[in-house]
Amino acid sequence: MKNIVEIKKFKMQFGRKTVIKDLSFEVREGEIFGFLGSNGSGKTTTVRTLLGLYQPTSGELLIAGKKFDPEDTSVVVGYLPEERGLYRKESVIDTMVYFGELKGLRNAREWSLKYLKRVGLLDKADERVEKLSGGQQQKIQLGITIMNNPKLLILDEPTKGFDPVNRRLLMDIIDEEHKKGCAIIMITHYMDEVERLCDRAILLKDGVARAYGEIKAIRKEFGGKSLDQIFIDVYGEAENE
Amino acid sequence: MNKPILKVTKFEIIRQLKKPSFWVAVLAMPVLIGIGLIISVVASAPQEATTISDDTKIAITDEAGIIPKDNPFALYATKDEGIEAVKENQVDLYYYIPADFTETKKVEAYRIQNGLGLFDQQTEALKGILAGYVEKEVTDLETLALTGGYAIEDIKFTSDGEISNAMGKAIVPAVFVIAFFIFVCVFGNRMLMTVVEEKENRVSEMILTAVSSKHLIIGKILALLALGMIQILALFVPLVIFMIANSGNEMMSAIMSMIVIDPVTLIICVALFIFSILLFAGFCTYIGAITPTAKDAAQFIGPIIIGVVLPLYFMQLMLSGEVNGLVEFLTYFPFSAPIALMGRVAVGSISTTGLIIGIVELAVLSVVVVRATVVSFQKNAINFSVALPKFLKKG
Numbered sequence: 284m285k286n287i288v289e290i291k292k293f294k295m296q297f298g299r300k301t302v303i304k305d306l307s308f309e310v311r312e313g314e315i316f317g318f319l320g321s322n323g324s325g326k327t328t329t330v331r332t333l334l335g336l337y338q339p340t341s342g343e344l345l346i347a348g349k350k351f352d353p354e355d356t357s358v359v360v361g362y363l364p365e366e367r368g369l370y371r372k373e374s375v376i377d378t379m380v381y382f383g384e385l386k387g388l389r390n391a392r393e394w395s396l397k398y399l400k401r402v403g404l405l406d407k408a409d410e411r412v413e414k415l416s417g418g419q420q421q422k423i424q425l426g427i428t429i430m431n432n433p434k435l436l437i438l439d440e441p442t443k444g445f446d447p448v449n450r451r452l453l454m455d456i457i458d459e460e461h462k463k464g465c466a467i468i469m470i471t472h473y474m475d476e477v478e479r480l481c482d483r484a485i486l487l488k489d490g491v492a493r494a495y496g497e498i499k500a501i502r503k504e505f506g507g508k509s510l511d512q513i514f515i516d517v518y519g520e521a522e523n524e
Numbered sequence: 525m526n527k528p529i530l531k532v533t534k535f536e537i538i539r540q541l542k543k544p545s546f547w548v549a550v551l552a553m554p555v556l557i558g559i560g561l562i563i564s565v566v567a568s569a570p571q572e573a574t575t576i577s578d579d580t581k582i583a584i585t586d587e588a589g590i591i592p593k594d595n596p597f598a599l600y601a602t603k604d605e606g607i608e609a610v611k612e613n614q615v616d617l618y619y620y621i622p623a624d625f626t627e628t629k630k631v632e633a634y635r636i637q638n639g640l641g642l643f644d645q646q647t648e649a650l651k652g653i654l655a656g657y658v659e660k661e662v663t664d665l666e667t668l669a670l671t672g673g674y675a676i677e678d679i680k681f682t683s684d685g686e687i688s689n690a691m692g693k694a695i696v697p698a699v700f701v702i703a704f705f706i707f708v709c710v711f712g713n714r715m716l717m718t719v720v721e722e723k724e725n726r727v728s729e730m731i732l733t734a735v736s737s738k739h740l741i742i743g744k745i746l747a748l749l750a751l752g753m754i755q756i757l758a759l760f761v762p763l764v765i766f767m768i769a770n771s772g773n774e775m776m777s778a779i780m781s782m783i784v785i786d787p788v789t790l791i792i793c794v795a796l797f798i799f800s801i802l803l804f805a806g807f808c809t810y811i812g813a814i815t816p817t818a819k820d821a822a823q824f825i826g827p828i829i830i831g832v833v834l835p836l837y838f839m840q841l842m843l844s845g846e847v848n849g850l851v852e853f854l855t856y857f858p859f860s861a862p863i864a865l866m867g868r869v870a871v872g873s874i875s876t877t878g879l880i881i882g883i884v885e886l887a888v889l890s891v892v893v894v895r896a897t898v899v900s901f902q903k904n905a906i907n908f909s910v911a912l913p914k915f916l917k918k919g
Contacts, residue, residue: 334733336906353733354528362733366906368726373539381535385528385734427730 284311287435287466293342302328304490315467317477317484321518324487326470356387361433367424371413388431398426436467474510493517528735532743540751549710554759583615588625590669610634611685619650626664629674637680637690638845647676692782697870700793707752708832716821718744719812728905737902745805799886800862806893813900831859845873
């Protein structure tokens, strides 16, 4: 299987602080990849650098063999960032259509209305975004992320703050994208989600990979423990040190 | 044109047009500008407009016979001699008092045009001079001279000796100055906010995976330029329609016939206007790009606008055509350069070389500042809290 993401010898420094020491991994086409690590371990920094929002100190970060270009429609990437927001004063439909058009979606309005119906927000289409609840706004953001059939979805804590019903809905949508052949990088602290959904994963600590590979292989490496326990063990080392 | 830029521009224009605040500004601004200009003109009008300095060389042809032989002025036998003396800079001010003065009640004053001369009423000083030579109101001539009940027709020449139409030539550049001033007042704050809002709303991370920062910023600037044009049209279209509709009116007809549309001046003004707007937009969007929130950005708009409109505080000096250190500073200081340059084109007090330097300065700076904005926005797009350089932070 071909790689859609390749990160080679990635190093990132902010001033004197080294956030990523030496990181290399790949994400394969069509797989769901878990990107794990505690807060501040460098996951979001890695993703932002992959998407060109930061410049790496050294190393190579490629999507489909090249540096990410937001306007290159040959590789559509959907990104749901950790820091989320929308144009608060604009209507839901105008916001979605704007992003859809930027992403090259031809029938952005139709697609958006269909999506809003699917997530139960059709009656909110003409409402200002600021009138929506946090959960409703997250659904809009997810819609924007999956517009135009992305080949790669990067979801930074997608289910954070969702109630169980909406979490289920969200996971269904993510699953649909996966079935269409989309590769998904999922940054999450929910280890049960990773064990249930992900094919492979990487666990980041102190700017280096502490575990990387297929979920089964990682568990085997750590004596058959659950991912939850592995996470606690790896980060427990730091506490003990 | 690049499609992402057009999409950003379209979105930004439509969302602004939907806002009632935009239309309030569009409609209220012409009224406010008018009031401001009237106040400015009244406040700038000199208090002693009818005095002449001691070193002013005055010449007179007095066919009416009011002025006695022993006077401090140069006397010319004919009007042609007097006019020639003015053209050759031998005298600063020449009065022609015709033989039929008591019937026409009119004196002609000739001099070289200096600046726009908007508030210049030096020629009126003749009334004091003539009154000084009359002791009693006995004849019609003496009565007229003493009461000042006559008009002084002010005729000015260019330095080339042609009849000057400085006011008519200044109208086109003045229109551009007013248009730029409106743009600054209405869109300054909007320009800051349009860039900072992506960060404040936490949209920047998502938007920068859909469009490059370069295209986003250029798209936003183009949208603001288009909105600025709407604002300017809202002011000038009704004015032009009013003028055309009343072209039969004698006064309106005189004003319209006075307007000089010189192609070279027009091209210069358009170039200055475009680069000025780009530079101003660049400054504002740059501040938006380096500040994390609208509140942080807002504190910069005041100083920027003061810098831009600074030449208007020295309007009398700019209109006088005088060139000194202050005028030169205002002409080439990046913030004040747009209005100062356009103002000096209006008055005709800038050399071709000086103008070329000014236009090149605006063009180069606008490109540099817009480029810096793109880089800064990309760099600070996801710095939601700490983006301001230390020296710009409060406390």
